[in-house]
Structure formats: C-alpha cells, structure tokens
Amino acid sequence: MKLARVAAALALLGAPVTAFLARPVHAQMPNINLIPETQSKTPEEREAEQERDKAYKESLKKIPDAKTSSDPWGTVRNDTPKSTAAAPSTKTTAKKARTGSSAN
Structure with missing residues (x-):
C-alpha cells in the first residue's frame, strides 16, 4: 500500500514538472519572419516612379558645376601686394637721410 501511495504521489508531482519541461521555451x-512580405507595385505606380526618377535626373542636370x-x-x-609694402621703404630712406645729415 505504501508503495502505491509513493508511486501515486510521484506521478502527481512529476506530471506538472514534465509538462513544464516539455513545453517550448519562447x-x-x-x-x-525571415521572408518579409513584399507588396508588388501596380503598373501605374511603376510608371509614376519612373517619371519621378526621370524628373529628378533632369533637375540634377540643370545644376551648374x-x-x-x-x-x-x-x-x-x-x-595682390598692398601699398603698405612700399611705405616702409620710404620711411627707412627718410630716416637714413636724417641720420646722415645730423652726423655731418
């Protein structure tokens, strides 16, 4: 009898454990989805897209380089050289003229 009770207890306790382990782990x-669902374009949509692309390319050609x-x-x-480069040369000659005249 004890053996039957132990077996019944193990069966009752083991069933939820095995069910828990057997279910998929999400x-x-x-x-x-490795294959995305793509929608195909209607012929009108394709023509409109081609017209937009053509207009875009033409507008790019209008931009000047x-x-x-x-x-x-x-x-x-x-x-371009500035006039300030010529001004120091006149000042240096004027200083030399003054220095030379005061020394004599």
Missing part, C-alpha cells in the same frame, strides 16, 4: 525561439579652386589657403593668402 524566450529561446523568437518570432522572426561649381568651379572650385584647388588652393586650400586661397582665402587666407592675398595674391
């Missing part, structure tokens, strides 16, 4: 099996300089320091450096 955390390890994500629901990922920018003529850029290859000199990266072009905005920093001045190519």
